Amino acid sequence: MSEATPKQLSALEIKPQTLTITKTETGETHPLISVIVPVYNVAPYLRRCIDSLLAQTFRDFEIILVDDGSTDGSSAICDEYAKASNNGGIKVRAVHQPNAGVSSARNRGVDEARGVYISFIDADDWVEPSFLQAFADEIAKHKDVDLVVQGFWNHEKQPMTWDEVYYPTRHEVCLHMMEMEQRRLIGYVWNKIFRRTVITDNNIRFDPSVPIGEDYLFCLTCIGQCHSMAVTPHIGYHYFYPPGDHKDYPFAAWNKRLDGVDNVLCQQWGEMPGTVRQQLRAREFKMGLYVMRIAYHERLPRAERLAFLRKIKRWAAGNDEVRLSDYEPSFRILGWLVLYLPHALSDILLMTVRNLR
Numbered sequence: 001m002s003e004a005t006p007k008q009l010s011a012l013e014i015k016p017q018t019l020t021i022t023k024t025e026t027g028e029t030h031p032l033i034s035v036i037v038p039v040y041n042v043a044p045y046l047r048r049c050i051d052s053l054l055a056q057t058f059r060d061f062e063i064i065l066v067d068d069g070s071t072d073g074s075s076a077i078c079d080e081y082a083k084a085s086n087n088g089g090i091k092v093r094a095v096h097q098p099n100a101g102v103s104s105a106r107n108r109g110v111d112e113a114r115g116v117y118i119s120f121i122d123a124d125d126w127v128e129p130s131f132l133q134a135f136a137d138e139i140a141k142h143k144d145v146d147l148v149v150q151g152f153w154n155h156e157k158q159p160m161t162w163d164e165v166y167y168p169t170r171h172e173v174c175l176h177m178m179e180m181e182q183r184r185l186i187g188y189v190w191n192k193i194f195r196r197t198v199i200t201d202n203n204i205r206f207d208p209s210v211p212i213g214e215d216y217l218f219c220l221t222c223i224g225q226c227h228s229m230a231v232t233p234h235i236g237y238h239y240f241y242p243p244g245d246h247k248d249y250p251f252a253a254w255n256k257r258l259d260g261v262d263n264v265l266c267q268q269w270g271e272m273p274g275t276v277r278q279q280l281r282a283r284e285f286k287m288g289l290y291v292m293r294i295a296y297h298e299r300l301p302r303a304e305r306l307a308f309l310r311k312i313k314r315w316a317a318g319n320d321e322v323r324l325s326d327y328e329p330s331f332r333i334l335g336w337l338v339l340y341l342p343h344a345l346s347d348i349l350l351m352t353v354r355n356l357r
Helices: 006-010 043-054 074-083 102-112 131-141 170-175 177-182 196-201 214-225 251-268 274-297 302-316 329-340 343-352
Strands: 033-039 061-068 091-097 117-120 147-153 165-167 192-195 229-238
Touching: 033 043, 033 074, 033 102, 033 131, 043 061, 043 074, 061 074, 061 102, 074 091, 091 102, 102 117, 102 196, 117 131, 117 196, 131 147, 131 229, 170 177, 177 274, 192 196, 196 214, 214 251, 251 274, 251 302, 274 302, 274 329, 274 343, 302 329, 302 343, 329 343
Parallel strands: 033 061, 033 117, 061 091, 147 229
Antiparallel strands: 117 192, 147 192, 165 229
């Protein structure tokens, strides 16, 4: 699949194609899709993103640009597109708010959205002209589907795709949760399209207090409320990882993520089979080991280390799905130190082997 530049995308011949436009009881028409783009200091990439959306072959959608207090000229770019008269009939709205983070910006976009479905696009990424059409085709094929997932190109320009599948009931969705997790179908919001009422009727929000993994929590919560889900092998999203964009998060941030996942799995996923729940908790335990490996290498404060040790140990307690023998050697050693030794002794030994890779 070729990677068209913004200039090439803008020059593509657009062939309008829509589904039946939804009309409310008051006669108001809604687009099929609302595309929400949170924007914060992405001026070098923002036009590429918006131009790729305006080049979509599917035309029954709106674009909501949520400027989260940008200071680099991104705000002006949002206004420029919102005021333009040559957007090919696509409604572009610019919404401005004081800087509050990506979760707050996405939540504001949900509040502003009028589409039957919602798509989230990151402002430094871009999409193929067929991106929204692939979603629309699945919606037409599976009436009233709650969630559709498609493939993407990762930051190494490698394709991530899956076989076509359809889960027609909530039971089927719950039953295949671990399979979806293993296939990396859950963790990202930007390669999915969500029925808006699933989000609004269940008051599902991005948690601004969770600085990492907030999209995973949102997806996990939404999937728990979906009565149907479709996966298409189409690859239409380009994920871009800006150079030097690495962020180090303290243990407190990971604690927030673990608490959020725990809440979803234990409080909101009543229909999930116990084995699947344990498998997902085992997955988070291994993620915790990965975080520990980084944190001990960076010599984070002892109090934070001990608190995190206690937390991930509880995650593995009584979980038959945690099998250290299946782990690669470095994780196996970390897991053994965490599970079978007192916290203080574990901490000392982990500091000793902090350079383990």
